[in-house]
Amino acid sequence: MxxxxxxxNTAPVKSKRMSEGxxxxxxxxxxxxxxxxxxxxxxxxxIICLAAIFAPYITRYDPYKQLIWTEGIKAKLAPPSAExxxxxxxxxxxxxxxxxxxxxxxxQIGFAxxxxxxxxxxxxxxxxxxxxxxxxxxxxxxxxxxxxxxxxLFVLALVAYLPPSxxxxxxxxxxxxWASFARVARGQVMQVKRNEYVEAATAVGGGDSRILFxxxxxxxxxxxxxxxxxxxxxxxxxxxxxxFLGFGVQPxxxxxxxxxxxxxxxxLSGQWxxxxxxxxxxxxxxxxxxxxxxxxxxALDPRLKQ
Amino acid sequence: xxxxxxxxxEVKGVKKYxxxxxxxxxxxxxYVKAVDGVDMFIKRGETLGLVGESGCxxxxxxxxxxxxxxxxxxxINYDGINILKLKKEQMREMRKKMQIIFQDPYASLxxxxxxxxxxxxxxxxxxxxxxxxxxEKVLELLHVVGLGTxxxxxxxxxxxxxxRQRIGIARALAVNPELIICDEPVSALDVSVRSQVLxxxxxxxxxxxxxxxxxxxxxxxxxxxxxxVSVMYLGKVVEIAGKNELYDKPLHPYTRAxxxxxxxxxxxxxxxxxxxxxxxxxxxxxxSGCHFxxxxxxxxxxxxxxxxxxxxxxxxxxxxxHLY
Numbered sequence: 001m002x003x004x005x006x007x008x009n010t011a012p013v014k015s016k017r018m019s020e021g022x023x024x025x026x027x028x029x030x031x032x033x034x035x036x037x038x039x040x041x042x043x044x045x046x047i048i049c050l051a052a053i054f055a056p057y058i059t060r061y062d063p064y065k066q067l068i069w070t071e072g073i074k075a076k077l078a079p080p081s082a083e084x085x086x087x088x089x090x091x092x093x094x095x096x097x098x099x100x101x102x103x104x105x106x107x108q109i110g111f112a113x114x115x116x117x118x119x120x121x122x123x124x125x126x127x128x129x130x131x132x133x134x135x136x137x138x139x140x141x142x143x144x145x146x147x148x149x150x151x152x153l154f155v156l157a158l159v160a161y162l163p164p165s166x167x168x169x170x171x172x173x174x175x176x177x178w179a180s181f182a183r184v185a186r187g188q189v190m191q192v193k194r195n196e197y198v199e200a201a202t203a204v205g206g207g208d209s210r211i212l213f214x215x216x217x218x219x220x221x222x223x224x225x226x227x228x229x230x231x232x233x234x235x236x237x238x239x240x241x242x243x244f245l246g247f248g249v250q251p252x253x254x255x256x257x258x259x260x261x262x263x264x265x266x267x268l269s270g271q272w273x274x275x276x277x278x279x280x281x282x283x284x285x286x287x288x289x290x291x292x293x294x295x296x297x298x299a300l301d302p303r304l305k306q
Numbered sequence: 307x308x309x310x311x312x313x314x315x316e317v318k319g320v321k322k323y324x325x326x327x328x329x330x331x332x333x334x335x336x337y338v339k340a341v342d343g344v345d346m347f348i349k350r351g352e353t354l355g356l357v358g359e360s361g362c363x364x365x366x367x368x369x370x371x372x373x374x375x376x377x378x379x380x381x382i383n384y385d386g387i388n389i390l391k392l393k394k395e396q397m398r399e400m401r402k403k404m405q406i407i408f409q410d411p412y413a414s415l416x417x418x419x420x421x422x423x424x425x426x427x428x429x430x431x432x433x434x435x436x437x438x439x440x441x442e443k444v445l446e447l448l449h450v451v452g453l454g455t456x457x458x459x460x461x462x463x464x465x466x467x468x469x470r471q472r473i474g475i476a477r478a479l480a481v482n483p484e485l486i487i488c489d490e491p492v493s494a495l496d497v498s499v500r501s502q503v504l505x506x507x508x509x510x511x512x513x514x515x516x517x518x519x520x521x522x523x524x525x526x527x528x529x530x531x532x533x534x535v536s537v538m539y540l541g542k543v544v545e546i547a548g549k550n551e552l553y554d555k556p557l558h559p560y561t562r563a564x565x566x567x568x569x570x571x572x573x574x575x576x577x578x579x580x581x582x583x584x585x586x587x588x589x590x591x592x593x594s595g596c597h598f599x600x601x602x603x604x605x606x607x608x609x610x611x612x613x614x615x616x617x618x619x620x621x622x623x624x625x626x627x628h629l630y
Contacts, residue, residue, distance in 0.1 A: 021420055021460030196414035199374050200474075204428035204481065205401040214427075218418040 028222070031299040038295020044288030048281075052103035059097040063254050067092030077271045087273035089263065095273060098254035099281050105255050106285060109170050110236045116174025117235075118228050121181025126220075128182070129189025130212060139182065146179040152241070159247045169248060173235055184227050188220035195219075222300035229293035233286040240282050256282050313383075314350040314485060314517050315371070319343050320380030322363070322370050326590065339589045340366040342541030342597075343380075345616055348485070353511065353518040355532030355549070357525060357564070359586060363541040364521045365409075368487040371519070372406055373397055384485070402432060405478035409490040411470035415462040421448070421473055422458040428480040447476040450513075452506060468499035472506065479510065485517045492527060504531055525568045529553055534622075537561045540597040541589055543616060547623040557625045559602045596628065604629055 032038055051058060061067070067075035068091060075092035078084055086095035128139035155172045162168055192198070193216055201211050242248035243257030251258060256278040263274025321344075323337035341363040348354045358364050369375040371382055373389065382389050389400055408414035415424055425444045429435045435443050445455055451472040462470055471491060478486055488507070492500045508531065510516060522528050528535055529549060536546040537558065545558040556562045563580040570577065582601050587593050593600045599609035608628055616626040 021464055023420075023461055024417055024463065196408045196410055197416040199369075200406070200408065200414055200477065201416075201427070202374055203372055203401060203406045204477070205398045205431045206427070207398075210431070214419075215416050219416070 028296075028299040032295055035295040035298060037291050038299070041288045041291025041293075041295060044284055045292055048103050048285050048288065049107060051100050052107050055100045055104060059094070059100050061094040061097045063093065063097045063101040064252055065093065067094070077266065077274070079271075080273055086277040087271075089259075089274050090266070095259075095277055098259060099256070099277050102254040102256045102259065102278060102281065103285070105166075105249050105253060106236050106239060106282070108166065109173065109239045109249075110232050112167075112170035113173035113177065113235050113239075114228050114232050116170060117178035117231065118181055118224065119178075120174065121178035121183075122185045122217075122224060124178070125182035125185025126189050126212065126217070129186040130193060130208075130216065132190075136186070140186070143179045143182045143186075146176060149176060151176050152238070155238075155242060156245070156247050159242065164247070164250050166249065169239065169242070173238060177231065177235060177238075180231065181224065181227060184223055185220060188223055189216055192216050192219045223297075226293055226297040226300060229289055229296055233289040233293070236282065236286055236289070312350060313347040314385060315348040315519075316381075316383040317344055317346045317367075317371065318381040318383070319345060320367070320370060320382060321378045322366050322375060323378045336590055339541050339592055341370060341377075342589070342592065344538075344541070344543050346536055346543055346546060348517055348519060350484075350517055351511075351515055352533040353520050353531055355528035355535040356519060356521045356538060357523060357528050357535060358538035360523060361586065361589070362538045363589070364523075364538055365489050367538070368406065368489050368519060368521050372401075372404055372487060374406070402481045403483055404485040404487070405481065405483040406487045406489060407471070407474050407478050407491045410494055411467050411474060412494075414474050415470055417462055420459050420461055421453075421465075424462070424473060425476045425480055428477065432481060434481065443480070444476075447479055450479065450510070451476045466499075467495050468503060471495060471503055475503075475506070475510070479514065482514070483516070485519070488518055488520045488522075490522050491520075493522065493524065500527070507531070525565065537564065540586060540592055542597055542626065543624075544598065544627070545623075545625045546616070547625075548621070551621065551623055555623075557619065557623070557630055558598075558627050559604055559629075560598050596626070 032042075067088060071092065075088055077090055078088040078092075080087045084094050084096065086099060088094055089098075124139050124142070128136040154176055158172045159168065193211075198211055198215050201215050206215075239248055240255075240257035240260075243255040244261045246258065246261065248257055249255035251262075259278040260275040260282075263271075263276075263278075266272075267275055320341055321339070322341040323339050325334040326336045326338060327333065328335040344363075344367055346354070356364050356367070366375065370377045377390055380390070384400065384404065387400075389397065392400060419427075422441070422444050425447055426440050429440050429443060434440075441458075444458060448454065448457060453469065453472055453476070457465075457469075462473065465473065471494075475491075491507070492503050495503060504527065507518070511518060518531070520528060520531055532549050534546060534548050535552045536543050537552075537560065538544070539560050545552065545556070545561045547555075547557075552561065553565060556565050560582075563582050566577065566580045584601050587597070587600055593610065595608075595610040595612055596602070596605075596614050599605040602609065606628065612628070614626045614628050616624045617630070618624055619630050
């Protein structure tokens with residue numbers, strides 16, 4: 001049976017796909033699809049992304065509408081019900097609606113801040129790894145300084161000093177979280193540039209930029225993507241902690257962290273829903289990114305290739 | 307053959323020292339003398355074999371000739387031009403004429419590029435062909451090295467070692483070079499594939515009138531493919547001669563020891579093997595005088611004092627030894 005199968009495989013097939021090679025990316029995607037927890041993570045992330053994009057279509061209320069003015073006292077801190085799935089807060093706002101809209105803020109900050117740290121980190125890390133010497137010493141020193149930086153305090157100071165806004169939030173987070181990308185990129189570049197195919201590119205007259213962009217960067221991309229996915233989770237957590245402390249996204253915008261912080265005073269008196277649902281939302285999103293990131297790492301690691 | 311006798315490549319007194327840095331201030335505390343004054347020449351159209359133990363500087367010399375590594379000292383004349391003096395842009399043009407085939411077929415091809423892109427890249431860089439013409443040229447090269455049209459969109463990891471080496475050869479041929487440095491091109495291959503690749507290289511040499519510098523530690527492979535052979539020991543060339551001359555009448559004690567180590571596929575034949583004592587000395591601190599004197603049983607007091615010159619003992623047989 002085995003032989004029959006292989007004969008069938010090698011027989012000339014009319015389809016053009018036979019001559020198309022399977023890139024390493026395609027290989028990784030096929031491996032990723034077989035990984036259950038990674039696909040679960042990816043599904044969570046996709047569901048939350050879709051919810052954020054189509055927020056107005058899946059919610060019945062306006063996230064800012066305070067229902068106590070129209071519906072009276074029964075809308076104040078109403079427990080979860082068919083009317084209000086996640087209950088309402090003290091102003092009578094629908095918590096389900098606010099959690100869905102809150103995804104917009106978390107994802108926006110997550111993507112923008114991660115994008116920023118990837119760009120800063122990969123550029124600096126690649127320069128350090130490729131050129132070495134003095135450039136490397138300087139950039140490595142800078143990376144270590146940023147690593148040692150009191151991260152949260154810096155962002156707090158920045159946000160407290162400047163008028164709070166979304167771009168400020170993700171710039172502040174991006175400026176301090178690129179260091180891990182720089183480290184990964186530097187190490188990877190140093191490893192990849194020793195490969196003979198880089199020498200071969202020099203031997204056929206390739207210049208620095210061709211070698212960096214065509215031969216080195218595509219080969220360090222996989223670990224960077226993994227790092228970025230995992231970093232997304234921690235950046236979303238960081239944003240939530242800032243909002244919790246009141247230095248993040250300003251009310252009445254529905255930031256998850258701030259909702260937890262507002263709801264916590266009612267938690268012990270039995271109105272748990274105000275802080276628990278945004279908390280679950282944070283957990284689900286961060287878990288999604290982490291599971292997906294772990295799966296990506298397994299899928300992209302060539303050492304696991306048969 | 308008559309007008310092809312001119313030397314294509316001349317290497318004169320080339321040295322390559324790698325600095326060893328130490329301490330917190332990264333001061334240079336010494337040098338690894340990987341290539342320590344090499345003289346040789348290669349005639350147009352011939353294959354010069356370069357043999358020696360691991361770590362004797364063969365591969366380093368190959369890379370210095372292509373300026374993948376910068377020489378510390380010396381002169382390399384390619385067709386009468388000293389390429390070590392060329393500026394970056396001039397050297398880039400020069401690279402069309404000299405290419406390299408690497409030892410490790412797994413590390414020498416970019417895993418993220420298709421075979422077509424890998425072979426086509428040199429054409430892109432030098433603007434030799436593009437679009438349809440490039441694809442045709444790539445296909446032609448694939449056929450020349452024994453691969454098929456269907457392979458052009460595949461990725462390196464979908465090939466075997468021998469096939470990958472063929473891809474590496476096709477890439478080297480893409481710029482129509484004259485000289486190819488073959489850095490142990492078959493050492494990483496299975497014995498069964500080895501001869502196929504070697505035969506391919508010989509066919510290509512005839513077809514495209516190529517000149518090879520064939521670096522290897524495998525004496526039988528070198529004997530098979532070379533016209534002349536040079537032997538390296540600890541960063542220096544100790545003997546150069548025509549293939550038959552060298553294998554039949556080795557002069558340098560090191561060459562003799564090396565040749566006596568070739569296995570003979572006949573159990574009836576008894577041969578005395580010369581076993582060298584001790585290890586290869588460190589290239590950081592090579593012995594004075596003749597680098598080989600510490601392991602040579604013919605060593606005289608003179609050998610540890612004066613460095614022997616490479617001299618012609620007749621019939622283009624060069625040897626660097628005080629015995630001759």
